Amino acid sequence: MLGKLLQPEIESLVAARDFAGLRKTFSDWPPADIADTLNDLPSEDQIAIFRVLPKAQAADVFEYLSPDEQESLLRSMGRETATAILNEMSPDDRTALLEELPPEAVKKLVLLLSPDERNVAQKLLNYPEGSVGRLMTPDYVAIKPGWNVGEVLEYVRRHGRDSESLNVLYVTDAHGKLIDDIRIREFLLRPIETPVQEFMDQNYTSLCVSDPEEKAVEVFRKYDRTILPVTDADGHLVGVVTVDDVLDIAEAEATEDIQKLGGLEAALDMPYLESPIQQLIRKRGTVLVVLFLGEMLTATAMGFFEEEISKAVVLTLFLPLIISSGGNSGSQASTLIIRAMALGEVTLGDWWRVARREVMSGLSLGVLLGAVGFLRIGVWALGFGSYGPHWALVGLTVGVALIGVVAWGSLMGAMLPFILRRVGMDPATSSAPFVATLVDVTGLIIYFLVAATILRGTLL
Amino acid sequence: MLGKLLQPEIESLVAARDFAGLRKTFSDWPPADIADTLNDLPSEDQIAIFRVLPKAQAADVFEYLSPDEQESLLRSMGRETATAILNEMSPDDRTALLEELPPEAVKKLVLLLSPDERNVAQKLLNYPEGSVGRLMTPDYVAIKPGWNVGEVLEYVRRHGRDSESLNVLYVTDAHGKLIDDIRIREFLLRPIETPVQEFMDQNYTSLCVSDPEEKAVEVFRKYDRTILPVTDADGHLVGVVTVDDVLDIAEAEATEDIQKLGGLEAALDMPYLESPIQQLIRKRGTVLVVLFLGEMLTATAMGFFEEEISKAVVLTLFLPLIISSGGNSGSQASTLIIRAMALGEVTLGDWWRVARREVMSGLSLGVLLGAVGFLRIGVWALGFGSYGPHWALVGLTVGVALIGVVAWGSLMGAMLPFILRRVGMDPATSSAPFVATLVDVTGLIIYFLVAATILRGTLL
DSSP: OHHHHHHHHHHHHHHTTOHHHHHHHHTTSOHHHHHHHHHTSOHHHHHHHHHHSOHHHHHHHHHTSOHHHHHHHHHHSOHHHHHHHHHHSOHHHHHHHHTTSOHHHHHHHHHTSOHHHHHHHHHHHTSOTTBHHHHOBSOOOEEOTTOBHHHHHHHHHHHOTTOSOSSEEEEEOTTSBEEEEEEHHHHHTSOTTOBGGGGOOOOOOOEETTSBHHHHHHHHHHHTOSEEEEEOTTOBEEEEEEHHHHHHHHHHHHHHHHHHHTTOOTTOOSOGGGSOHHHHHHHHHHHHHHHHHHHHHHHHHHHHTHHHHHHOTHHHHTHHHHHHHHHHHHHHHHHHHHHHHHTTSSOGGGHHHHHHHHHHHHHHHHHHHHHHHHHHHHHHHHHHOTTOTTHHHHHHHHHHHHHHHHHHHHHHHHHHHHHHHHTTSOGGGSOHHHHHHHHHHHHHHHHHHHHHHHSTTTTO | OHHHHHHHHHHHHHHTTOHHHHHHHHTTSOHHHHHHHHHTSOHHHHHHHHHHSOHHHHHHHHHTSOHHHHHHHHHHSOHHHHHHHHHHSOHHHHHHHHTTSOHHHHHHHHHHSOHHHHHHHHHHHTSOTTBHHHHOBSOOOEEOTTOBHHHHHHHHHHHOTTOSOSSEEEEEOTTSBEEEEEEHHHHHTSOTTOBGGGGOOOOOOOEETTSBHHHHHHHHHHHTOSEEEEEOTTOBEEEEEEHHHHHHHHHHHHHHHHHHHTTOOTTOOSOGGGSOHHHHHHHHHHHHHHHHHHHHHHHHHHHHTHHHHHHOTHHHHTHHHHHHHHHHHHHHHHHHHHHHHHTTSSOGGGHHHHHHHHHHHHHHHHHHHHHHHHHHHHHHHHHHOTTOTTHHHHHHHHHHHHHHHHHHHHHHHHHHHHHHHHTTSOGGGSOHHHHHHHHHHHHHHHHHHHHHHHSTTTTO
16 A cells, blocks of 8 residues: 555656665565565566665565566576575575476576575475475574573574564474473563473474475464464474465465365466466366266256157246256355365264255255245236146146255255265365256256156146 | 363363362363363353363453354353453453344443453444454553663563563554554564664554454455554554454455355354254345346246247257356356455456456357367267257257357356446355356347257258
8 A cells, every 4th residue: 555655756766767765765664565566567677676675675575476476586687686585585485486486497596595595495395285394484493491581582682583483482302392382471571580491381282394284274273373383293393384374375275265166177376367368268168168068968868858848848948947946056055065164164974964954954945936936937827828728737847846956956065065075075176066067967857857747648 | 183182081070070170181271272172061061160260261261162152151151250251351352252242231241341341342342343443452562662672671571461462562652653563573682772762663554443354354464464553543552453363354254255156145154053944044045036036037038939949849958058058157257256356356447358358268168168069969960860950050059159158158257246346246246156047048048049040941
């Protein structure tokens, strides 16, 4: 917001190539706002600005850009600026950048790092993608249980500068194993001669380097933490993860779920307007073709009822109405269950309770829609003389079919996520479009079977 | 997880009514885990445990329960325990509880509070629902620019105990106006005689009490903060908001979006299995009936083509296939745009760029599906002799209709969120089911018009 306000001032400084002035203007801006402003400038100007900013600030601003922007900037900025920024970046943000790049680019960039930073970067990249190891930063303050508050504060003053956060300190034993985490407030509120051991409670929550990222999101949510320690398999403290990275992951997960629910392969990892249109078409096309092949079964199914249709064309008038009602109730049910599973409210063992609830709900909703459908047909028949002499039977057919289709749709929609999860797939794959396709085929079979029963001897 | 492991031990302590033992076992558990364990116990036991826990710990645990559970516990626990817990709770969590209760209950509970806490609670409840004021807590540490580091640390030691967090301290002027925020690390890393003024940068980010909650989520995401100061309209510091409350709101927002996308009224605020089934049915029924009424237009539209249908029953075989393809491409497009709008990647002004992209994508996807459809009809016709002598023309009709329907579906799906936002509605309302219904009606009109053109003189 600050960025937008000062834009004209920035523009005139850029136009005048007054980079000293820019450096001064930016000196008290938050890095996120500087990054916002840079986004609106051409890349030559961005590079010129990165060159004049103090190293540490340049790295802070750089961390707020998307990996794509970071990559293209690194390619065009001079070796010196790139080296400075890469060495100053937080190890966790640097990992996020490096893992987006092709292996040769990573090799080249890692060579720009100082021996210490190179060591850190390579260690982090060795953890599997999507693991907590890739999110963490090894900059934390570890203290010993034998110290007192004054010694701790003195140690922090001397060694805390590089630490990602000083909000929580970690107590480790002689072998570097994590034995406690203590919030900085505990030290600030106590007399300086208090021994650390006196207020340790051995009660801490930690993540393991090999845990999946989703685990981190879950633990942060559950324990309301802003930073969590990470240990290796043997319990040695190796790093910390901060909540800002976790917010980003939670957002990316929600986007993935939402896109899957909308019938998209969950791999659209760029903003919509920036994704190349060919890629967009390919990703959407795959799903559409799969759905289309599934939906072809409706043509096959309807083939079996061709005779009924030609005898009672009136039946086809209500076909879209009936199958779409099944699809809609199915997508409601699957959305509810998928989200409840994602939030941990519903687990595999609940399938039977869910099935009973959905059959109950589905039947009630079916009766409701069936009544509305029958009414609609009745009104048109009596008012406009539509649907012929057997309109009441047609209405009954539509009403009964709706009860069956809506109940069946709800049950299918609710059970599909359980089946997918049971076989190890992501429940979110059973999105509205997939459920609708499945229910379309079965729905029209239900409809024509109901029709064949009710209308036998009259229309059929 | 701890809770599940120790469950038998807890159970035997509860069974033996050994509450002193329970108190001891729980003494070094994180409150979130105690809350988890309580959830599995009958409410008499929960109440007994709350009575024996130390006041502060009882309040911490209580804060991790859902407002529903909190409400039912408060009703059944004694006046004394309730008073202790309510007075010890964080003001922000207490507001979240009180705003769920009916006004009479709130009045009764507020009377249990000490005069100081009552004052705080009433002030917070005076802010409008959904505003930052309702999220904040007034417990923070404010310091003066004239102090030095040593004075600040001494002040924190004496006055910081009740503060929600000591990770950030706030500098206010003589009138209580916020002039800076400084992370605790800045004090910890500097010699104690350093004047605060020396490292103030007047560069801070704050929220206003009247800002909507969504604004808080946005600012926390953008600036990667864990805590933010809140000011009144005149810039006076009045409280702080922490990131844990914001994570909860972000999660609730995602759930709301996802449920809307699945065609549910976004008001299912309880976990699926805990929602009363009547409520579930009512909420789903409303949307289903609205969709059903919209979908009835398909019956009307098909009525106009009854003559064509009776002449060429073969056309109806592909009807579900064609309208569902339109619905699927439409729901893909609307999902992409709704999510991009929620993330701020697409704004109202982008509608023309989006429209062009979607027409392009839609036509390409339509050609793809059209080709597959024509092929399917060709294979069946040549292989099984289906679809009569004019199968090639039928195939052509289906193919051309698919191009039109898919392109139209994509365009509609993408534009609907823009239209809704333009008229001030939530774009997420244009969910897959709504888009599908809209596209069903228009899709079948396109199909029959194409058929009338291509098949005139042969089948029609």
